[in-house]
Amino acid sequence: MSEAFYSIALEVNGTPRAGQVTARTSLVDWLREHLHLTGTHIGCEHGICGACSVMLDGEPVRSCLMYAIQADGHRIVTVEGLQGPDGRLSVLQDSFCETHGLQCGYCTPGMLIAAQALLDSNPQPTEADIRDAIGGNLCRCTGYQQIVDAIALAARRMAEGTT
Amino acid sequence: MSTGKPASPYGYRYIGTKRRTKEDPRFVTGRGRYAADIALPGLKHVALVASPHASARIASIRTDAARALPGVHHVLTGEEFCAATDSLPIGVDALKVTRWALARDRVRYAGEWVAAVVADSRALAEDAAELVEVEYEPLPHMTDAEQAMAPASPLVHPAHGSNVILHRNFVWGPVKDEFARAEHQISFRAIWNRNATVPIETFAVVAQWNPGTEILDIWASIQMPKYPDQTARALRLPGNAVRVHYDVDVGGSYGVKRGLKHTVLVGYLAKRLGLPVRLIEDRLENMRGGDMHGPDRVFDMTAAFDSDGTIRALKIRAVDNVGAYAGRAPFQLGKPVGAICGPYRIAAIAYEPISVLTNKTPQEAVRGFGQSPTNFALERTMDRIAQFLNMDRIALRRRNLIRKEEFPYTIPSGSTYDSGDYHAVLDKTLAAIDYPALVRRREEARRGGLLAGIGTSTCLEPSGGNSAFEPLLNPKNETTTWMDSCLVRIDLSGAITGIMGTSSSGQGHETLVSTIVGEILERDPAHIRVIHADSLNALPSNSPVGSRMAIMLGGAAAGAARHIRDTLIAIAAHNFECATEDVEYRDGNVSLKGVPEKVLSWDQLVEISHRKFHRLPPDIEPGLQAKFVWEVPTGGGLPTPDDRVHIYPCYAFETHIVYVEIDPETATPSIKEYVCGHDCGVMINPDIVHGMTYGGIAHGIGAALYEQFTYDDNGQLTSGTFMDYLIPSALEVPPIRIVDHCTPSPLTTFGQKGSGEAGYLGAPAAVANAVNDALAPLGVEVNALPISHLAIFEALSTCSAP
């Protein structure tokens, strides 16, 4: 059975992107293999580890559980889109560097997406809010402590207006 | 957490200070370069056909339908593959237990790979894999080690003649006498059920054969000693025909990323097909057939002790279910010999390790290499002794912990603990958690109707990994070399580069090397670049295993940097026409002592080295580079005739104190407080060390409460996805506090001890002890990990219902 190709057009990290995909191509595979945005990672392909998290219309979703065709007409932001236009690290990214909220870096892009979404909607999260927001992102390196520290630091810095 | 930069507590300029790592910036921008990110033109993809049976004869394999699918390039079976490549090596003396990536004639575990499909995409390869028709004749299987040891049980490898591939009886010290003299004795069983550190990135390998240069290039998510050599050997290639690119980022390993079988398979396909080939394990392949499970161990512990709590002797029988094949995993019964009595003064130990084959997935090296299960068994023993004597568990430990004045301390099995102040760390931890207040909190919780418990563990993290246990467990193997190395070069522009010869999986080696080189050369580490060589141009390394890199790579970086510094001093002295004792090195500039105007700057010295041969001392090489290769300190010795050997050089120490509450009606545990006291000597970069300790504790909490590879009566893995293999999230891992202590090692450059396995080695023991303290008032205990909700419920059900 030869698979049909579908045209898709969507916005990725602020830029219009288009492609031809088979129906079964997952969003994460399309981002990685077709757009060469390899910052989003695959950990389980069954919707548990969160490494594949991206923003869909501003909200974090698991891109391993979406087919690329479903993203047609929507807005995606990946870890590559979190920096400032001049390439400066976002407050959140920089905070992760400050507290060493990562080690191998594999869960980090998904973690940043989940954390950014939290800070976008809740600028003064409690520790419980933070742990809840990243509850769907598994990490095996850090024990989460320095990640929680990073997100709390980012929230403080954003509140203080310091970058 | 503060953004200030406090001075180093050890008096160094860079070492011990809070510094951002070199690695973090690329990862937070999504610019890591993992094996799955390597794009090669014409890359093909592999999917595996796996056995559904735990034990069966392969009657036939038909690949026509699979090969006919458009986009499929090849379907490889064991018949071709096992004839064309050599068996993967086994560490213990059981040479008939052979192993290949693909089964031939027989499958020995559910999930074993039977065929490999190569196609234009992974999706097509999976489609084709479903079309491969394998006819099996099921055979009897077993997954229980005791059953496998029984005389009439079916043999996993008939050629070996038994299911036991290792069985030793070690007796160190006067065990019989101590047991005879002891006032009391207890025996019990502790079970460490099968789990592993399961990284979020699965194993991935890309291979490409270049027929023009006859080199096989490999990019892999690897953490393994001797990887290029063993790959070449299995592929029947000379060692210098394999080039492993160590500059691939590895998405976590904690021991398990030793995909030798995957690599030989993919390497063979790449060469055979003349195409670059990639295998990325999907999670199903990884959990069932990736051969990355960890220890699966039953301990029978017997302790001999006196009424005052002095422990005289231990008897330890450890039966480990290694699975259907074995590489180095059985040695995880041997490494703990180097800390077999834990941090305690125990005069005599008998140790009987047994490694057993069954029809389970094969094991691989897991963080700690067997030390964490052993520490769990030891620490449960401590609590049970305390319970028997009605003695405070902390007091019991105090009595038996080796005292500061006793170091260096040689244990009965032959290892010498380099340094430590266990009582100080214990005290610091007790103070940090406010132990008396914690006890009051526990009592109040109990009065309120909860089950509540405090658990402690005081454990060792042996560091400076080497395989001195190898000749101990397999006298035919006389490996005693465990070196590591570093090359440091200063280029024409004066920029410093450090070169390491192995891979990294989150340990911050680039930061480690640059900090140390910067310290010695007195130059800012921020400008020091550290790169990973490939296996053809690398100096020899034995990989980050056994918490060894701070010691070994750190020591090598320091050694190379010292050579460079000495060279700069020699050049300056030569140019000032004075002795080397008469010059002063500061920040890379060298001046005549007492005459500061007479100075050669860093840039000038670099110029002389690279371009002004006429100003170079006669015995100095041109250019500015130095290598340093060294053996693990205390290494190089074989075991004595009475089975004593010094294993690891350095001993880090941890004290965990955990407070747990359990809802007695729902049997659900919750960790409410967690403090870890940690002493790994000098910390080169505290954030890196703390990070790995927190992570190790999280791994330990997983092993204690959540994670298990479970099997059913059909020999099927029933926790082969993340729905059933339960990795703790930020909602299961509590906030953790670490308190640091420093007893430097006398054996290392800066007094650093290794700490990559920190936290994991003591956490399962402490959590288990906390749960058992909570259950103690009801007179029940659980000595098998993980302590699931169900296990707690069943323990509670055995009490007479109120």
Add this chain to the structure above:
Amino acid sequence: MKSPPFECARAASIEEACELLHQHGDAAKIIAGGQSLVPMMAFRLLRPNWLIDINEISGLKFMAFDTDAVRMGACTRQCVVARDDALAARVPLLRKALAFVGHAQTRNRGTAGGSLAHADPSAELPLVAQLLDARLVLRAKSRTRTLTASAFFTGPMTTRLSPDECLEEIHWPAWREQKTGSAFTEVSRRHGDFAIAAAAAQIAVDDEGRCTRVAFGVGGAAPTPVAFPDLARHLVGDRLDNGKAHAVAQEAVAALEPESDTHASAAYRRHLAGVLVTRVLQQAYDAARIAQ
């Protein structure tokens, strides 16, 4: 774990979705949030030839507040359901249940209808639907019918949804009694995991603290979520104390025959169900007593 091959059609309306279902029959499946469906495709446990994507049908994403019920489009995202304060005032169990559903990413994409159509016996929204006896509107090309939740759920992952039908709307009963309290609780191995057992209750009381309306149920302990309308009716007119809550709970769970699996034995599940029902009855009652 790549999905097996399939073709996909994005329906612009419910009519179009039903037309496609009619055309393709058993060979087609509806895809909404995909949080349950796509993993099954990845495991190759499901191999439809066609997926009909209903995510873009705006007509399926709405909430309308009627007197006695809230009508909800099947494709309303779980995160939207959880956030809506007006909904929380009228059907308080939904927000409480959703606190236990997966994680943020799951709820951002998962839909109310998707969870009900998937019908996992330990899932939270099916339990709420069952105990409130929500009504489900099932649409096919040439007919529309409404089933109660109790008629809809028939077994594990099994409902009365025909292959040519799409779940279109859910009508959640909204109690108008002033003094109403509700509670939802569950025990799972980790946060966000499927429940080992779950329980929920909603109780209305009069000014003297006597129950005027009661509903409660259990999830994860039977082939479907289970409500206990008869036992609930018997509580009307009574005040509730812990002893009574416990007795009712024991009676409720006595007839259950839960499954055993890696995470829990049948005995543990039944025990948990009893404990959790006792707790939610008590919590819902106490909340109703102090409600304004």
